[in-house]
Structure formats: structure tokens, C-alpha cells
Amino acid sequence: MFGPQNAQSLVGVAVILGLCWAASENRRAFPWKLAIGAIALQAILVAALFGFPVLRAGLAGAGQAVDGLSASTQAGVAFVFGFLAGTPDQPYPLTNPGGLFVFAFRVLPVILVVCALAALLWHWRILKWITRGFGVVFEKTMGLRGAPALATAATIFMGQVEGPIFIRSYLASLSRSELFMLLTVGMSCVSGSTMVAYATILKGVLPNAAAHVLTASIVSAPAGVLLARILAPRDPAAEQPQALGPEAEKVYGSSVDALIRGTSDGLAIVMNVAATLIVFVALVAMVNGLLGLAPRMGGAPLSVERGLGVIFAPLAWSLGVAWKDAGLAGSLLGAKLVLTEFTAFIRLAAVPVGAIEPRTRVIMTYALCGFANVASVGINLAGYSVLVPQRRAEVVGMVWKAMAAGFLATCLTASIVGAMPAALFGG
Template identity: 70%
Template structure:
């Protein structure tokens, strides 16, 4: 049954695409076939994963696997940190069990385990097959060349800078449009390591949290490709002048080497996330402290979250959020952009179940599930400066546009989900 809320999301989908077209480098070129194909892929994926019983069972099994992975991780954390990691065996009476959930002990260690597991699965060939299958789908349905298609698929599972590593030898020969697309897709998705962390944060407030997070990252890839191609249209002449053949450089010497290097990579990611959260949350507290010096507005203190809520309320309404939730949801979207998506997911997880509509929570899980934030701009410049130093100035010139695309790509994914009946996700 098509409701007003679904029409709301349809309007948001049209506005997001129109906005990207309005700031396109060549408005006379619009990828109509790509737009139809990308949106169709998104709809079919969501309908298949949540509407078909066999696939829904697979998604449910993945969710249980995520929970089992988180539980196994806690076993390792408890062995190292003892009662500090929470759980049983507390030496003191616990008055507030919720206080036992410490981010540094419950979320960051999951990243270490997932990175090690991903490296091992890649070495064994399992993740290779999955990545190449997605790459083939993107190549055939969205007109991507082999190496960029492989990098887009790898980005879904490995991350915004780690994905392009798989085609490092080709980066210098990619067209400007393809390079922009890779950066944009990197900001549209999240890494496999953080997917599990987000699912752990939301599991108590969002049914099938793991399924939603996995689906969100996957469907945001074609959304990122589409919006990137609209902003910087495909240069067929440049692609024909630089023929490419699919290849991959990522390899490990043994299973032990894969696990060891995966742990090392995971540690770097976890430390970077922890340090970034400390700094950005501290900066937000400083801003709120300064805003607190101003008189109250509408009977309440002025805060960064309130300001962001007002700014982004129209956008979240367009993707399908009810008007009465727009202020809260808009603040979450703003926090994602300014303070990283991790901070936004933590706030979404801390939002009481009764405080917002269940549909709002589902839509925001998709809208927040991407790396498009100010911190990622620096990470991409640093990463690509190492991967392809000869194109550093080119990356710097397009990275803010890529953040714009990545930010809107997750909103586009949320709009696609908003087109579907809410009963599908119960």
C-alpha cells in the first residue's frame, strides 16, 4: 500500500538527484540508463533481502553471525581486561548495568577481530569470490570498467582507502571521472569492520540491525556511483585511450601472515576511530560551551545538535522521516557530517525506542551508514597521496565534492528504502 510517507521519500529521491544534476560539471549529459539501473539494483536488493523468505533467512543468519562474532570478541576482551570489559564477575555491586557498556571495550575490539577475519577470508579466497562477484555485477549493470568495478566492490567490504589498494597499479591511469567515483563511493559506504560495530551499537533498539547495516552499505555503492557520474560525467574518450585489465595486488604469504596483518590494520583503524571520536566530541563540547553563553532560544539552551537539527530537518523530511521526528533525525545527520558517523550511530543507539517512530530509526540507519564526514576528507587525501602521489593535487581538488556525493548517496539509499512499505521491515 502506497502511503503519503512513501510519496515523501519519492520526492526526496527526485530532489537529491536534481540537486546533483544542478551542480554537475556538464548538465547537458545525464546518465539516464545508469540512473534507472542503479535505482533498480537498490530496490531489488532491499526487496530481495527483506521480502523473499529464503534471502530473509540468510540475512537473519548473518545477523546471528554478527552477534556471535561480537560475543566471541568479548571473550577475548574479558581475558585481557577482566571485569573492566563488563559482563559477569564484577567485584562490586552494579547499580546501573547500562554503565558496563564501555565503547572502548565493546565496540573497538570488534574492529580488530573483523579485520583479522577479513584478511584470513581474503587469503583463503572466500572474500575474493564475493568481491569479484559484486565487481562483475557493477561492471555489467552500471557500465564500469573491470578494475574500477573491482575497487568499488572491495570498498564495500574493506573501506574507503583500503578498497582502491586492490587496483593500486591502475589508479594513475583511471580517468578523472573514475577516480572521482572511487573517492565518492568510499565515502558512500562503510567498511566491514565498522558494519559489525554499528550493528552492535543498534542491536537493542533496531530489529535486524545487522541486516540493515549490511544492506545499507551495499546499496549505497550504486547510489555513490550514480551521483558521482552525474556530478562528474563519464569521459568515454579518456577511458578508451587507457585500456585496463582486471588485476589485484592484495596478497598474503600464509594464514598466519593474513591474521597478523589484519590485526595490525585493525589496530590502526581502531586507534584512529578512538582518537577521532575523542577530539571531535571534545570540539563539539567546546562549541556547546561557547553557545551556552548565549541566551536561551525557545526556552532551551542553544547547542550544536539543535543548530544541525534545524539545518538538516528539511533533508530528513524529504527522505521520509515524519515531521515530528525531523529535528532529532536532522541533528543525527548533522552530527554524522561534522562529528563522524560513529558519533551519530552512538546517539541513535542511545535514543529511546519510544522517542522516535520505528520507520524513522530504520531510515536513519541507512542515512548514517557512510563515511562522508569532514574527518574523511583528510583521510582520503592522506590515503590517495600514498596510493597515487602523482594525482594528489587532483584528489585535493575533488575530495570535497566527493564528500558531498557520499553524504547524499546514503540519503538517496534511505529514500529508496522509504519508497517501500514499512511492514516489509517488521
């Protein structure tokens, strides 16, 4: 049933579209048809994935696959690291079972295994055809041209820099609006490897965690396209003719070669994630230490988290979160923006069941599921400087706006999910 909470989430839709329109480079070119179509597409995708028994069973199967993948990964981790992997047979008396969950041994190895599997599925052409299928959907339903549509689809599964690699030869000829759109979509979604990692983090506190995370990344792509088109409207005169040929892709010599090279690529991602988390958490801790020297406010010391919670609480409420949870939800949005979504998901998973409303946890899962954070600005600058060096100055000028658009895109997705009946998600 549609109730006051669902109507509350529609406030978020209006606020996000209004903010993007106000910051648009051409307010008169608001894409009304695209806005209606993109929001309808998101709602239809969510309703279909959770409403149709066959698709819902597929999402449930994805959850079981994540559990199996996590268990299999732990077998490999335990072989290398022994009891440090959190195995039941600990050599010392166990007083805190929760302490067995160590991020470095339980989450990062999953990314490594998924990257290897993704390379294998690409070599077998399974992932390639899935990507092309989504590309056709985006091309037909959202009016994208062939190359940007393919890159948008690839970004959902491969990541914010890896996706555009498939149209590398076309990047120089894209219009400014299309280039901005790719940057925005990259920060609106997550990669296949991190989807599994997030589901692993949340599975103890969120039913059907894998289904929600997978759905979040897919349906946030249309949101990213929409907000990018509002902020930087399409200019048909700037679009050069394209004839989409064979995309630039990784070619593997054999299945074993795919696994080995996929593992190497995964190792680079794992090290990047670990290093980024260490640096950004350390920097925030330094700032919190300085803020702690100031007089207490409200009986507690000042901190980055408290400040971000206050700033983003109204936005969190507009997404459909109960006001009593808005402070915490706002701090999670701030953590996602400053400390990466990994930190935000870890903190969301640390909130005990019952401490916040189940609806809040579901909405925040969708709001946090994207690469829009400060670290991604550097990742995109480095990546696009290699992919299309002649347009580096353009990327520098739009990457921060793309981060803001990607951040709002996941919030738009969360609002649309919040506006839908809770019974659809089993609650």
C-alpha cells in the same frame, strides 16, 4: 501497501537528484539511463534481500553471526581487561546496568577481530571471489570499466582507501570522472569491520540491525556511482584503454600470518577511530561551550547539534521521516557529517524504543551508514597521496565535493528504503 509516507520518501529522491544536477559540471550530460538503472538496482537488491525467504534467512543468519562474534570478542576482552569489559560478575554493587556498555571495550575490539577474520578470509580466497563477483555485477549493470568496478566492489568490504589499493597500478590512468567516482563510493559505504561494529551498537534498539547495516552498505554503492556520474559526468575520450590483470593485493604467507597481520591492520584502524572520536567530540564540545555564552533561544542554550538539527530537518523529512522526528533526525545527520557516523549511531542507539517511530529508526540507519564526514576528507587525502601521488592536486580539488556526494548517496538509499512497503522489513 504504498501510502503517503512512501510517497514522501520519493520527495527525497527528487530533491537529492535535483541538487546533484544543479551542482553538475555538465548539466546537459545527465545520465538518465544510469539513474533509472541504479535506483531500480537498489530497489531490487533491497526487495530481494528482505523479500526472498532464502536471502532473508541469510540476513537473519548474519545477525546471529554478529551476536556470536560480539560474544566471542567479549570473551577475549574480558580475559585482558576483566570486569572493565562489562561482565556480569562486577566487583561493586551495580546501580546502572546501562553503564556497563563502554565503547572502548564493547565496539572497538569487534573491529579488531573482524579485521583479523577478513585477512583470513582473503587468504582463503573466499573474500576475494565475493569481491570479484560484485565487481562483475557493477561492471555489467552500471557500465563501469573493469578496474573501477573491482575497486567499487572491494570498497564495500574493505573500506574507502583499502578498496582502491586493489587497482593501485590503474589509478594514475583513470579519468577524472572515474577517480571522483571512487572517492564518492568510498564515502557512500562502510567497511566490513565497521558494519559489525554498527550492528553491535544498534542491536538493542533495532530489530535485524545486522541485516539493515549490511544491506545499507551494499546498496549505497550504486547510489554513490550514480551521484558521482551526475556531478562529474563520464568522458569516454578521457578513458585510457585498460587490460585488467592481477590486482595489487595483500599476500599472506599462511593462515597464522593472515591473522597476525590482520590484527595489526585492525589495531591501526581502532586507534584511528578512537583518536578521531576523541578529537572531534572535544572540538564540538568547545564550540558548544562558546555558543553557551550566547542568550538562550527557545528555552535552551545554543549548540552545534541544535543548529544542525534545524538545517537538516527538511532533508530528513524528505527521506520519509515523520515531521515530529525530523529535528532529531536532522541532528543525527549533522552529527554524522561533523562527528563521524560512529557518534551518530551511538546517539541513535541512545534514543529509547518508542521515542521515535520505528520507520524513522530504520530510515536513519540507512542514512547514517557511510563514511561521508569531515574526518574522511583527511583520510582520503592521506591515502590517495600515497596511492597516486601524481594526482594529489586533483584529489584535493574534488574530495570535499565527494564528501557531499557520499553524504547524499546514503540519503538517497534511505529514501528508496522509505519508499518501499514497511511490511517488507517486518513492520
